[in-house]
Amino acid sequence: MGAPGPLSLNTATVRDQWNLAQAIEGCARHGIPGISPWRDKVAELGLAQSAKHIRDAGLFVSGLCRGGMFPAADAAGRRAAIEDNLRAIEEAQLLGAQCLVVLGGGLPPGSKDLPGARAMFHDGLAAVLPAARAAGVTIALEPLHPMTCADRSVLSTLGQALDLCDEFGAGVGIALDVYHVWWDPELAQQVARAGKRIAAFHVCDWLVPTTDLVFDRGMPGDGVIDIPAIRAMAEAAGYAGPCELELLSHHWWKQDPEAVLTRAKAAHATSC
Amino acid sequence: MGAPGPLSLNTATVRDQWNLAQAIEGCARHGIPGISPWRDKVAELGLAQSAKHIRDAGLFVSGLCRGGMFPAADAAGRRAAIEDNLRAIEEAQLLGAQCLVVLGGGLPPGSKDLPGARAMFHDGLAAVLPAARAAGVTIALEPLHPMTCADRSVLSTLGQALDLCDEFGAGVGIALDVYHVWWDPELAQQVARAGKRIAAFHVCDWLVPTTDLVFDRGMPGDGVIDIPAIRAMAEAAGYAGPCELELLSHHWWKQDPEAVLTRAKAAHATSC
Numbered sequence: 093m094g095a096p097g098p099l100s101l102n103t104a105t106v107r108d109q110w111n112l113a114q115a116i117e118g119c120a121r122h123g124i125p126g127i128s129p130w131r132d133k134v135a136e137l138g139l140a141q142s143a144k145h146i147r148d149a150g151l152f153v154s155g156l157c158r159g160g161m162f163p164a165a166d167a168a169g170r171r172a173a174i175e176d177n178l179r180a181i182e183e184a185q186l187l188g189a190q191c192l193v194v195l196g197g198g199l200p201p202g203s204k205d206l207p208g209a210r211a212m213f214h215d216g217l218a219a220v221l222p223a224a225r226a227a228g229v230t231i232a233l234e235p236l237h238p239m240t241c242a243d244r245s246v247l248s249t250l251g252q253a254l255d256l257c258d259e260f261g262a263g264v265g266i267a268l269d270v271y272h273v274w275w276d277p278e279l280a281q282q283v284a285r286a287g288k289r290i291a292a293f294h295v296c297d298w299l300v301p302t303t304d305l306v307f308d309r310g311m312p313g314d315g316v317i318d319i320p321a322i323r324a325m326a327e328a329a330g331y332a333g334p335c336e337l338e339l340l341s342h343h344w345w346k347q348d349p350e351a352v353l354t355r356a357k358a359a360h361a362t363s364c
Numbered sequence: 365m366g367a368p369g370p371l372s373l374n375t376a377t378v379r380d381q382w383n384l385a386q387a388i389e390g391c392a393r394h395g396i397p398g399i400s401p402w403r404d405k406v407a408e409l410g411l412a413q414s415a416k417h418i419r420d421a422g423l424f425v426s427g428l429c430r431g432g433m434f435p436a437a438d439a440a441g442r443r444a445a446i447e448d449n450l451r452a453i454e455e456a457q458l459l460g461a462q463c464l465v466v467l468g469g470g471l472p473p474g475s476k477d478l479p480g481a482r483a484m485f486h487d488g489l490a491a492v493l494p495a496a497r498a499a500g501v502t503i504a505l506e507p508l509h510p511m512t513c514a515d516r517s518v519l520s521t522l523g524q525a526l527d528l529c530d531e532f533g534a535g536v537g538i539a540l541d542v543y544h545v546w547w548d549p550e551l552a553q554q555v556a557r558a559g560k561r562i563a564a565f566h567v568c569d570w571l572v573p574t575t576d577l578v579f580d581r582g583m584p585g586d587g588v589i590d591i592p593a594i595r596a597m598a599e600a601a602g603y604a605g606p607c608e609l610e611l612l613s614h615h616w617w618k619q620d621p622e623a624v625l626t627r628a629k630a631a632h633a634t635s636c
Contacts, residue, residue, distance in 0.1 A: 204590040206546070239511040241547035242572045242588045252549040274478070275513035277524040300514045305574055316514045318476040 093324055096364040097293065097331075099357065100126025100154035102338035103133050106352055108345040112137045113145060120149040122353040126334045128155040128193075128292075134183060143187050154334045155232060155267065155292050156180065156189040161197030162216025163209040163246060169200070170212060177220040184229045190333065191232035191291040192224065193267050196247030198240070209246045217256065217264075225263040232291035233257065234267035237275075239305050249273070250282035257289050265291035268326055269338065271298060271309055274317045283325040290331040295319055295364050296339045307342045311355055313363030323364060335364050365596055368636040369565065369603075371629065372398025372426035374610035375405050378624055380617040384409045385417055392421040394625045398606045400427045400465075400564075406455060415459050426606045427504060427539065427564050428452065428461040433469030434488025435481040435518060442484060445469070449492040456501045462605065463504035463563040464496065465539050468519030470512070481518045489528065489536075497535040504563035505529065506539035509547075511577050521545070522554035529561050537563035540598055541610065543570060543581055546589045555597040562603040567591055567636050568611045579614045583627055585635030595636060607636050 101124050103115045110118060112133040119127050127146060134142045134156075146153060159180040164170045177194075184192040194217070199209050217231070224231050233253040236245030247253055250273055253266045268290050273279055283290070297315030302308050312319050323335070337356050344352055373396050375387045382390060384405040391399050399418060406414045406428075418425060431452040436442045449466075456464040466489070471481050489503070496503050505525040508517030519525055522545055525538045540562050545551055555562070569587030574580050584591055595607070609628050616624055 199588055204588050206590070210549070237510065238547040239509065239574070239577070242570055242574075248547050249549055275510040275520050277482070277521055298514055302511070302514075302577055305511070305577065316471055316476050318478070 093320065096323055096335040096360060098125045098334045099360045100124070100128050100152070100334040100336040101353070101356065102128040102157065102294070102336050103130050104157065105337055105339040105344065105356065106349045109349040112142055116145050116149045116151065118349060118353055119151055122357060124353065124357065126152045126154045126336070128153065128157060128336050128338070129187070130157045131180060131183065134187070139183055139186060146187065152334070153187050153189040154336045155191045155193045156184040156187055158193045158195050159231070160194035160213070160216070163197045163200055163212040165200040165203070170216065173197070174216055174219045177216070178223050181220065181224050181227050181229050185227040189229070191230040191265065191267065193232050193234050193292065195234055195236060196245035198243035198246065206241070206246060213246055214256065217260065221260055221263060230291050231264045232267035233264060234269060235272055237272045244306070249276060249278070250286065251278055254282060254285055254289070265289040267292040267294060269294035270317050270319050270322045271296050274298060274322065279322070280325055283322070283329050286329055288330045290326050290329060292336060293323065293326055293331060293333060294336045294338045296337065304342065307340050309339050309341050311339065311344070312337070312359040319364050335360060365592065368595055368607040368632060370397045370606045371632040372396070372400050372424070372606040372608040373625070373628065374400040374429065374566070374608050375402050376429065377609055377611040377616065377628065378621045381621040384414055388417050388421045388423065390621060390625055391423055394629060396625065396629065398424045398426045398608070400425065400429060400608050400610070401459070402429045403452060403455065406459070411455055411458060418459065424606070425459050425461040426608045427463045427465045428456040428459055430465045430467050431492070431503070432466035432485070432488070435469045435472050435484040437472040437475070441472070442488065446488055446491045449488070450495050453492065453496050453499050453501050457499040461501070463502040463537065463539065465504050465506050465564065467506055467508060468517035470515035470518065478513070478518060485518055486528065489532065493532055493535060502563050503536045504539035505536065506541060507544055509544045516578070521548060522558065523550055526554060526557055526561070537561040539564035539566060541566035542589050542591050542594045543568050546570060546594065551594070552597055555594070556601050558601055560602045562598050562601060564608060565595065565598055565603060565605060566608045566610045568609065576614065579612050581611050581613050583611065583616070584609070584631040591636050607632060
């Protein structure tokens, strides 16, 4: 098979080392053509300044992280989440992001009502979708690993995300992160079903052992995920976009960010 | 809804505190009518002695833990797994266990071939099933949480387990452990599909936060799983058996086992 799509750096990968300006300059210096900023980093630098800096560096924006997280304990909380998503859509538009990555959010505190939380996600998505369509911003639903279901993502599988895509139609796709879906017995079937709706392709690796449910992801090649096989499925389904490295890791956050980007480029070339 | 089925103590719950004889006596003393021993505990006490001690105490055996784990790096390893499962079937028969709990096993060391490991599981199951049927031992396929896919269980979902049940027919059912399946968007659908093939019902709870991928399970009621709702699904599907507490937890392993059993009985009465 051919080479992976162009590398994009999700800024979470160097979250603890660099602000957004440093990450943009790091990408430019290392010849990494894309970036996917998190909203807190954008807010810190300023939205207009972030957009200008990324544009001046010649980088594409593979996605903006992150919207969604609609479940909340009360109506005011759910309204606040919707309003925050409307701001995220504007930000994604201004940054020229290829998509807004949308996460499920967890159960409201104290709740055991998972179907209820999933219904809140559904309704929140319905509420913001008209604005996303009007702005030309693709919503990329990102199912997260089921181990995050309680506190981060009631959106757990590709099948579930694609059911939402089927229901809502235009403007909604998926973010396919190998870390979150590699275990799924329906992986091949659901990636094929996704087809052109794959709006983002995220990579990192599953380490053995994994010592933290959120922050122990591995550099591609260091774990057990057959990333090229999943990329081949995505390409067969019609995906021809970037390959975004999103590496949330206490280990990598302690390393020299120059070394992280050097390793990232090598891992992209050999293990994606 | 009515009360849960009779409580059974999976011996893993007091793994670090008690040997099998102590666990049997503990169940009898606390009025817990069932037990589900692990094979290492049975081997330690001796198979015949274990069976006699359990029988003398008047306990039922809700299951024997555990067979399966068929994937291996080479043919010799796969043969050894099959032979070990044949011994497990004999043990389950002699103990009068209601089922032999069968786990997927992880990827062979160094392998990234998840479909291959799943094929090895399929073939191992096919190899031992005739012996299980001859012995009258029900094989209970237990899908484990996807976070264990790399190193413990390539059997990840109820849907996957039920596909195997559909293929193999008589003698194969599932062990429904709420901890492993509560997140599944297809939960209600797959439990209904399981019907009378639910051979075991295991409970514990998902803690927030969860600090270990294997050994941080919670006592029923201490986490976010709506256990009564899942039990209601199982009962609607036709399950009318015991409620087995399997609590792998560094926290609970440090407690006085008498206190663990007291809490277990209360949790069974109020939160299952």
